[in-house]
Amino acid sequence: MKIYPAIDLKDGKCVRLRQGLASAVTVYSEDPVAMAKQWADAGGDWLHVVDLDGAFAGHPVHHEVIKAMAAAISIPLELGGGLRTDADIRQMLDAGVSRVILGTRACADPQALADLVKVFGDRIAVGIDARKGKVQVKGWVETTDTLAVDLAVKVAAVGVRTIIYTDTATDGMLTGPNLEGVRLLCRAVKANVIASGGISKCEDIAALAALKLSNLDGVIVGKALYEGAVTIPAMRAVAGSAPCA
Numbered sequence: 001m002k003i004y005p006a007i008d009l010k011d012g013k014c015v016r017l018r019q020g021l022a023s024a025v026t027v028y029s030e031d032p033v034a035m036a037k038q039w040a041d042a043g044g045d046w047l048h049v050v051d052l053d054g055a056f057a058g059h060p061v062h063h064e065v066i067k068a069m070a071a072a073i074s075i076p077l078e079l080g081g082g083l084r085t086d087a088d089i090r091q092m093l094d095a096g097v098s099r100v101i102l103g104t105r106a107c108a109d110p111q112a113l114a115d116l117v118k119v120f121g122d123r124i125a126v127g128i129d130a131r132k133g134k135v136q137v138k139g140w141v142e143t144t145d146t147l148a149v150d151l152a153v154k155v156a157a158v159g160v161r162t163i164i165y166t167d168t169a170t171d172g173m174l175t176g177p178n179l180e181g182v183r184l185l186c187r188a189v190k191a192n193v194i195a196s197g198g199i200s201k202c203e204d205i206a207a208l209a210a211l212k213l214s215n216l217d218g219v220i221v222g223k224a225l226y227e228g229a230v231t232i233p234a235m236r237a238v239a240g241s242a243p244c245a
Contacts, residue, residue, distance in 0.1 A: 001209060001239040002218035003232055004048040004078075004194060005039035005225055007032055007069075009062045016223045017052065028226045033068050039225070040073040042232040046098075047077045048164075048196075048220045054082025055103075060092060070096030080127050080164070089116065093123060101164055103127040104137040106155055107146060114158035125162035126155045131169050133181070148181070149188045156189040162217070163189065167197040176204050177219075183211055192217035200224045205238040 007014050014029040029035045036047055049069065053061035059082045060066075070077045080101030083089050089100050099122070106113045106126045116124050129136045130148035137144060152163055165185050167178035177198045186193045192215050195208060199221045208219060219239070224230045 001205070001216060002045035002194075003043070003235050003239060004046045004196075004218050004220040005042070005044040005232060006048045006050070006196075006220050006222035007035055007039070008050045008052050008222065009065060009081075010052040012062065012065060014226075015052070016226060026223075032062075032065050033072050036069040036073050036077075039232065040075045043236055044075060044232055045218065046075055047073060048194075049077055049079045051079065051081030055080070056082075058082055058084055060088050063091065063095060066092065066097065067095040070098075078125065086116070089120070089124075093120070099123050099125050099162065101125045101127040103129060106160075107135055107137050107144065107151060110154060110158065113155060113160070117159040121159075122161045124160060125164060126151075126160050127164040127166065128152055128155075128185070129166045129168050130181070131167070136168055149184055152185050152189050152191070152193075156191040160191055162192045162194065164194045164196060164220070166220075169197075176200060177208060179207060179211065182208065182216065183213065186211070186213040186215050190215060194218045194220060196220035200229055202230055202234050202238045205235050209239060 013027050014032050014035045015025050015027050017025055051060055051062045076098035078099040079092055079097045083100050084105045092100055128148050128151055133147055135144045135146040135148055135151050167181050175198050177195055182195045194217055
């Protein structure tokens with residue numbers, strides 16, 4: 001499994017939200033570029049970035065900051081948050097982003113997703129955020145009746161090769177990942193799955209690895225890194241992740 005250190009951007013700063021609540025914010029750094037370099041230098045395989053303001057606004061907000069982050073690191077950067085038009089997607093890919101993550105749009109417009117995959121291939125990923133198995137959209141403000149597993153099957157069927165699965169009930173809570181949710185989703189598709197939410201210690205990485213799911217590609221870690229509960233080298237050792245070239 002690859003290790004994806006996370007940077008969430010709000011008001012130009014690196015923050016973490018507890019369970020995605022804009023009112024439950026902790027600021028960890030006022031210099032996102034320096035933080036990106038820190039996680040890359042520590043051995044992160046990818047950098048996972050979310051434009052939180054973009055998610056709530058419905059369009060990218062931190063374009064220049066993200067462009068500077070991508071230019072400052074040698075590892076690939078994936079980005080989610082507010083990418084709801086073709087123009088937004090092209091703008092961020094042109095800014096140095098290696099892969100964009102679609103959430104709300106993937107749920108609302110499957111045909112548009114299929115068209116984007118035909119154009120951009122594996123540079124398009126889908127983020128599936130779920131609470132109690134049901135998909136949440138628009139910055140986790142709205143909960144739909146769509147089951148996460150059903151959406152995963154639909155997006156994989158149109159060629160999406162990477163799915164980021166976040167259990168929003170555990171995100172930022174340091175209570176451990178939703179192992180059963182990860183298991184169900186990985187078994188439903190052949191696409192690569194990246195797990196997010198609840199990682200608090202290396203034992204959580206070991207528990208995910210013990211699921212022995214060949215398409216469990218990686219894990220996103222945020223709050224536990226910022227608060228020093230885990231380190232990237234320690235997680236890499238448990239995950240069996242090979243060093244970046």
